[in-house]
Amino acid sequence: MKRIKAISHAIFVMFIFSLSARSCGQEDLDILAPMEKAEQEALYSTIQGFVGDSWNGSDLYPDPCGWTPIQGVSCDLFDGFWYVTALNIGPVHDNSLSCAQDLEFRQHLFELKHLKSLSFFNCSQSQYMFPATIPTGNWQKLAGSLESLEFRSNPGLIGNIPSSFGVLKNLQSLVILENSVTGEIPSSIGNLIKLKKLVLAGNYLTGRIPDVFDGLNELLIFDLSSNSLSGSLPLTLGSLTSALKLDVSNNHLEGNLLNQFANLKNLTLMDLRNNRFTGGLTLSLQEMSSLEELVLSNNPLGGDVRFLKWENLKNLAILELSNMGLTGEIPESLSELKRLRFLGLSDNNLTGNPSPKLETLPCLNALYLSGNNLTGELSFSKDFFGKMGRRFGAWNNPNLCYQIGLMSSSHVPYGVKPCQKEVNLLESDSKTELINGDMNETFHFIASKGFSSCATNGFWWTFLEKILMMGLFLSLI
Numbered sequence: 001m002k003r004i005k006a007i008s009h010a011i012f013v014m015f016i017f018s019l020s021a022r023s024c025g026q027e028d029l030d031i032l033a034p035m036e037k038a039e040q041e042a043l044y045s046t047i048q049g050f051v052g053d054s055w056n057g058s059d060l061y062p063d064p065c066g067w068t069p070i071q072g073v074s075c076d077l078f079d080g081f082w083y084v085t086a087l088n089i090g091p092v093h094d095n096s097l098s099c100a101q102d103l104e105f106r107q108h109l110f111e112l113k114h115l116k117s118l119s120f121f122n123c124s125q126s127q128y129m130f131p132a133t134i135p136t137g138n139w140q141k142l143a144g145s146l147e148s149l150e151f152r153s154n155p156g157l158i159g160n161i162p163s164s165f166g167v168l169k170n171l172q173s174l175v176i177l178e179n180s181v182t183g184e185i186p187s188s189i190g191n192l193i194k195l196k197k198l199v200l201a202g203n204y205l206t207g208r209i210p211d212v213f214d215g216l217n218e219l220l221i222f223d224l225s226s227n228s229l230s231g232s233l234p235l236t237l238g239s240l241t242s243a244l245k246l247d248v249s250n251n252h253l254e255g256n257l258l259n260q261f262a263n264l265k266n267l268t269l270m271d272l273r274n275n276r277f278t279g280g281l282t283l284s285l286q287e288m289s290s291l292e293e294l295v296l297s298n299n300p301l302g303g304d305v306r307f308l309k310w311e312n313l314k315n316l317a318i319l320e321l322s323n324m325g326l327t328g329e330i331p332e333s334l335s336e337l338k339r340l341r342f343l344g345l346s347d348n349n350l351t352g353n354p355s356p357k358l359e360t361l362p363c364l365n366a367l368y369l370s371g372n373n374l375t376g377e378l379s380f381s382k383d384f385f386g387k388m389g390r391r392f393g394a395w396n397n398p399n400l401c402y403q404i405g406l407m408s409s410s411h412v413p414y415g416v417k418p419c420q421k422e423v424n425l426l427e428s429d430s431k432t433e434l435i436n437g438d439m440n441e442t443f444h445f446i447a448s449k450g451f452s453s454c455a456t457n458g459f460w461w462t463f464l465e466k467i468l469m470m471g472l473f474l475s476l477i
């Protein structure tokens with residue numbers, strides 16, 4: 001009896017031990033681990049610089065890596081001592097450290113010798129009253145450890161991207177997103193050969209994109225969108241052979257599209273919209289066989305839309321080619337892109353009669369052909385117009401009309417005249433009826449799951465939202 005009790009007791013103890021070992025064993029040991037005084041002081045001072053002098057770390061968090069952890073600070077053990085490995089400043093969680101208005105980068109930051117990850121979110125708010133700049137010196141002290149450096153949504157963060165970032169050889173993620181950073185992109189970023197993510201979007205960067213990307217063949221995300229970058233695309237973009245996403249939209253870039261795009265076999269998203277690219281479509285585009293989203297709209301590119309073998313881009317789900325000065329007839333090969341959900345060809349100089357084969361695209365949810373010089377009779381079926389509703393756009397094609405047989409249905413394409421001349425589309429009664437019908441159609445469409453087999457990612461939802469907004473907007477005017 002006694003023995004059984006002893007054994008069960010032993011098992012119980014072992015059970016408890018293994019339980020605690022699994023869930024928090026590291027911590028049990030760690031609480032006993034010390035932190036070097038210098039490391040602790042450097043941490044307190046660094047944070048105090050960010051959150052303000054009234055913050056007294058040694059009072060509030062006497063054991064910052066042990067039993068009084070600081071929200072946003074992570075630590076790890078090296079040779080039996082605690083070191084700070086991650087520092088996240090800004091209101092990510094309810095109890096996160098919030099920044100002082102007059103953010104200060106103290107030199108103590110660079111004494112945190114095992115710091116792997118540093119991020120600032122929604123920190124510096126006013127570029128006029130309390131501007132902050134990224135420090136330029138001493139980054140080499142973090143060169144061995146720093147893997148991730150992120151500044152997100154800090155409108156008060158001004159000044160340049162320090163060229164000294166080029167020493168951070170272990171950096172895998174450099175994100176400077178939606179701040180007020182100015183100046184040129186330093187060519188030293190070409191040294192960051194371990195980068196997987198380079199995001200400098202939403203700042204006031206100017207000048208050319210440096211031609212320094214030939215070593216960055218691990219890069220997955222390249223996003224320089226929404227700046228004031230100018231000049232032509234650098235040829236070494238063609239070295240980003242691993243890249244999944246390339247976004248330089250909303251800049252002042254010019255010149256031709258690159259032949260080197262053909263190397264980007266894994267790219268799934270390319271967004272070049274709202275720039276000044278010219279020289280027509282390049283054959284290299286049809287070599288990017290992984291492309292799911294290709295957005296080139298609002299560029300004076302010109303040239304014939306039939307130049308490419310569109311059928312090669314089998315994975316395309318979103319193709320946005322509006323307002324590009326494209327000429328020629330709508331290529332029938334587009335109807336071979338069985339995954340296509342969005343096709344935008346508005347505001348070009350397209351001619352001819354749209355092929356009814358586009359209707360056979362099983363996932364197509366939006367087709368915009370407005371503002372061209374398409375001619376003849378739209379020969380899509382009544383069901384197709386019904387399914388698409390306001391997501392079919394063909395207005396502003398003066399020589400286009402719809403079949404008179406559709407007249408009885410509420411699904412006449414908006415802004416297109418019937419092939420018989422005498423009915424006036426803009427008679428107020430028929431217009432209201434049309435709008436109500438379409439609105440209902442749109443919401444009904446959203447509520448139904450009819451398209452879920454085709455919708456696979458979030459990007460599409462933002463697109464869909466924009467389209468809906470556009471539809472609502474149009475129906476209000």
Ligand SMILES: *[C@@H]1O[C@H](CO)[C@@H](O)[C@H](O)[C@H]1NC(C)=O
Pocket residue numbers: 056057058059
């Ligand atoms: C924090 O508080 C301690 C004790 O209350 C004090 O000795 C120390 O000077 C304070 N540190 C700062 C930076 O205010």
Ligand SMILES: *[C@@H]1O[C@H](CO)[C@@H](O)[C@H](O)[C@H]1NC(C)=O
Pocket residue numbers: 091122125
């Ligand atoms: C950022 O901070 C400002 C004020 O400091 C606040 O009004 C805003 O909601 C914050 N934004 C986010 C996304 O947390």
Ligand SMILES: *[C@@H]1O[C@H](CO)[C@@H](O)[C@H](O)[C@H]1NC(C)=O
Pocket residue numbers: 241242243266
């Ligand atoms: C492209 O993607 C495939 C599959 O994900 C991967 O095996 C391959 O290494 C990638 N190519 C490059 C150049 O990264």
Ligand SMILES: *[C@@H]1O[C@H](CO)[C@@H](O)[C@H](O)[C@H]1NC(C)=O
Pocket residue numbers: 302325327348349
């Ligand atoms: C496109 O059409 C507009 C008028 O609609 C015309 O001014 C322009 O020259 C045309 N461009 C091309 C490339 O055909």
Ligand SMILES: *[C@@H]1O[C@H](CO)[C@@H](O)[C@H](O)[C@H]1NC(C)=O
Pocket residue numbers: 351373375
């Ligand atoms: C549209 O095309 C027709 C011929 O199909 C042509 O006569 C007309 O000039 C074109 N209109 C514009 C604005 O290019």
Ligand SMILES: *[C@@H]1O[C@H](CO)[C@@H](O)[C@H](O)[C@H]1NC(C)=O
Pocket residue numbers: 436437440441444
């Ligand atoms: C809107 O759609 C619903 C469901 O399809 C239908 O019952 C209703 O009558 C429609 N309303 C209008 C105004 O067309």
